[in-house]
Structures are given as structure tokens and as C-alpha cells.
Amino acid sequence: MQYDFYKSPLLRVYTEIEDGHMRMKTSGAASILMKKNLEKNLSVFEGEKPAKVEAGRLICSTWMPPIPSPGFDRLVKSQLFSILGKKIPDQVTISITEECPNNCIHCALPDTKNRAKLTPETVKSTIDQVLEMGTTFVIFDGGEPLTYPDLEDLIRYVDSEKAITGMFTSGVGLTEERANRLKEAGLYSLTVSFDSAHEDKHDHVRGRKGVFKSAVEAVKNGLKAGLLVNIYVVLSRDNVNELEDLYALASELGVHELSFYEIVPTGRWMDHASEIMTPKDLRKFDNFVSGAREKEGPRVFPIPQVMKTTGCMAGRKWLHITPEGNILPCACIPIPYGNVHRDSIKDVWKRIREDPAYNAKCCLMRNPEFREKYLKVLE
Numbered sequence: 001m002q003y004d005f006y007k008s009p010l011l012r013v014y015t016e017i018e019d020g021h022m023r024m025k026t027s028g029a030a031s032i033l034m035k036k037n038l039e040k041n042l043s044v045f046e047g048e049k050p051a052k053v054e055a056g057r058l059i060c061s062t063w064m065p066p067i068p069s070p071g072f073d074r075l076v077k078s079q080l081f082s083i084l085g086k087k088i089p090d091q092v093t094i095s096i097t098e099e100c101p102n103n104c105i106h107c108a109l110p111d112t113k114n115r116a117k118l119t120p121e122t123v124k125s126t127i128d129q130v131l132e133m134g135t136t137f138v139i140f141d142g143g144e145p146l147t148y149p150d151l152e153d154l155i156r157y158v159d160s161e162k163a164i165t166g167m168f169t170s171g172v173g174l175t176e177e178r179a180n181r182l183k184e185a186g187l188y189s190l191t192v193s194f195d196s197a198h199e200d201k202h203d204h205v206r207g208r209k210g211v212f213k214s215a216v217e218a219v220k221n222g223l224k225a226g227l228l229v230n231i232y233v234v235l236s237r238d239n240v241n242e243l244e245d246l247y248a249l250a251s252e253l254g255v256h257e258l259s260f261y262e263i264v265p266t267g268r269w270m271d272h273a274s275e276i277m278t279p280k281d282l283r284k285f286d287n288f289v290s291g292a293r294e295k296e297g298p299r300v301f302p303i304p305q306v307m308k309t310t311g312c313m314a315g316r317k318w319l320h321i322t323p324e325g326n327i328l329p330c331a332c333i334p335i336p337y338g339n340v341h342r343d344s345i346k347d348v349w350k351r352i353r354e355d356p357a358y359n360a361k362c363c364l365m366r367n368p369e370f371r372e373k374y375l376k377v378l379e
């Protein structure tokens with residue numbers, strides 16, 4: 001079976017699933033002219049496992065609209081614009097509430113304790129604006145988004161012809177019934193955070209007993225409800241030795257994807273700039289990723305590796321809205337370029353794009369020069 005990423009009289013980009021892996025292919029006159037660019041962009045899919053293959057529908061990743069779908073066509077259009085120099089915030093995370101029952105060591109939210117939240121009207125206006133700009137992935141984030149009573153209404157509000165919806169959760173409060181309600185509202189992917197494959201360690205990092213059990217239940221309930229389920233791990237020096245255990249847990253639970261990010265010194269972790277992963281840790285991670293590709297089990301999405309090809313997404317492909325309405329270039333850069341309560345998101349995006357910092361190849365929050373120049377202003 002072939003799945004078309006793009007098809008026109010001059011260019012066809014498609015994938016074939018061979019032995020459970022994606023093999024990227026191109027044809028047409030333009031494929032020769034665009035060879036270098038295509039190779040670079042398609043390398044992130046080549047040889048990878050997809051998250052799910054259905055009859056007539058391919059889900060490369062829980063982070064991307066399915067193929068075929070109108071949302072995926074919009075994403076391809078956005079990538080073509082990007083090659084021509086026009087950047088679109090493909091992914092927008094909306095931190096709808098600061099409310100959260102947990103107390104994670106590495107939380108990206110500052111400890112304001114003011115329990116801010118966005119009203120449903122403000123979130124809907126934000127959704128309208130970003131869909132108009134071309135966004136294809138709207139993610140509801142927190143705090144803990146499950147504490148937000150109108151969550152289902154917000155999910156339903158996102159036009160599924162334009163974008164998919166996702167939710168980042170610790171899993172606390174995701175009962176079977178709630179998972180069914182989220183599915184019915186149109187939630188596309190559920191992302192549940194794990195810091196460790198071991199209960200005690202996970203609960204320690206999350207600052208509360210019982211969070212591990214809730215996360216496991218949330219995954220099971222999400223799968224039962226028919227949602228695409230992604231386990232999300234923020235890798236640090238502390239849990240990099242648990243990669244195989246985390247893969248075993250994800251396989252046992254039967255999730256569609258296991259995504260890894262690298263710890264970023266921000267929020268409660270702001271002063272820990274020197275505690276980022278070492279080159280040895282990163283080599284360990286690289287070896288694990290190559291091995292997992294050939295194993296039975298879920299797709300692994302190694303964000304730090306993918307970013308070596310795509311560059312840092314802050315203010316280039318990603319926008320983040322905080323519970324106070326501040327508009328940030330990504331969830332980890334605490335620099336407000338505007339606020340949804342008074343500014344048009346399009347104008348703020350333009351302002352961010354005018355700043356040459358937001359074309360970075362590597363993580364800006366791990367870049368000492370960026371921290372020195374930009375974060376000093378906040379002190």
C-alpha cells in the first residue's frame with residue numbers, strides 16, 4: 001500500500017510500508033530539482049516505524065495529522081511555504097490552566113501560585129486565530145488540562161478539517177468515562193507523561209504519591225476509548241539509564257508512540273542549566289533509538305535527534321500560550337512577545353519572526369549566549 005504525502009503533475013512524494021517501516025519515495029520531474037531538500041526533509045521518516053497503519057489511513061506519528069486528511073494537506077502546504085521562507089506556527093500549545101494536583105521537580109510553569117486560567121471564550125478566539133494562520137496541531141496543556149471543566153467543549157471547537165487536537169496530561173483524573181468523552185469530542189491524540197518506568201521514582205519526580213498509577217490507568221483508558229496514545233518522557237541524567245525499561249513499559253501497555261524530549265532548564269528547573277545531558281548520555285540515547293527501530297513495539301519519536309534536522313522549533317514552527325495569556329515562542333522560553341487578551345496573535349507572530357534568534361539550529365534555552373542576552377532582561 002502506498003500513502004501520498006504530496007501529489008502533483010510534477011512531483012509525487014509517497015511512502016510504502018515495508019516490514020513495518022516507512023520507505024520514502026519520490027517521482028516526477030521536480031523530484032530531481034528538489035532532491036537535496038526532499039532528502040533532508042524526508043530523512044526524519046525514512047526507515048521509521050509509523051504510529052499506526054489502518055486500511056487507507058497512515059498515522060506516521062501521534063504528533064501529525066493522518067494521511068490522507070485535509071489537516072495533513074495543510075501541513076504539507078506549510079512545509080512548502082517554509083522552504084520559501086514563510087514560517088507558520090504548525091503547532092500551538094495552549095496552557096489552559098495553571099491548576100495542577102502535582103508538583104513536578106522540572107515543571108516548565110513558574111511557581112506563581114496564582115492559579116490563572118484562560119476563559120473558554122479566550123481559548124476559542126485563540127483557536128480561531130491560529131487555525132486562520134495555518135496551524136495543524138492544537139495541543140491543550142496545563143497545569144493539568146483535565147482539571148478544566150470545559151475541555152471537551154474546547155476540543156470540539158477545533159475544526160477537524162483544519163487541525164488535529166492533542167492533550168498533554170499527567171493522567172490524574174482520566175477515568176474510562178472521561179476518556180470516552182474526550183474521544184467523542186474529537187480528541188486525536190493523548191499524551192501521558194512518564195519520568196520513570198518505576199512507580200516510586202516517578203512519584204518522587206511528580207511530587208506526589210499515586211501519580212504513576214494514574215498515568216498507567218490514563219494510558220489504558222485512552223487506548224480503550226480508541227484514542228491514539230503517546231507516552232512522553234523528558235530525558236535527564238537521572239532517567240537516561242532507564243531507556244529499555246521505559247520501552248518495555250510502553251510496549252506492555254500497547255501505546256502507539258513513545259516520545260522523548262531532553263530536559264530544558266526552564267520554570268522550576270531554570271537554575272539547573274549545568275545539569276543537561278552529557279555527550280555520553282546522548283550517545284546512549286542514540287544507540288537506544290537505533291535498536292528500538294528494529295524491535296517489536298511502539299514507534300519511538302526521538303525529538304532531540306529529529307531537531308538536528310529540523311532545528312529548534314521556537315518561534316519558527318511553535319507558539320505557546322500561557323494561562324495568563326502570554327504568547328511565547330515555545331513553552332520553555334519565558335519571554336512574552338504579546339498577550340492574547342490585548343494583541344492579535346498574527347501580529348505577535350510577525351514580531352517574533354522579525355527576531356533573528358528564532359531560526360536556531362539548537363535549543364535556545366540550552367544556549368548560554370541566548371540565556372545571557374534574553375533571560376537577563378527578565379531578572
Ligand code: SF4
Pocket residue numbers: 100101102103104106107108109142143144170206
Ligand atoms: S509538569 Fe505538568 S504535571 Fe507536573 S506540576 Fe507542572 S503542570 Fe503539573
Ligand code: SF4
Pocket residue numbers: 264307312313314318330331332333362363364365366
Ligand atoms: S528553545 Fe527550541 S529546542 Fe529548546 S525547548 Fe524551545 S523549541 Fe525546544
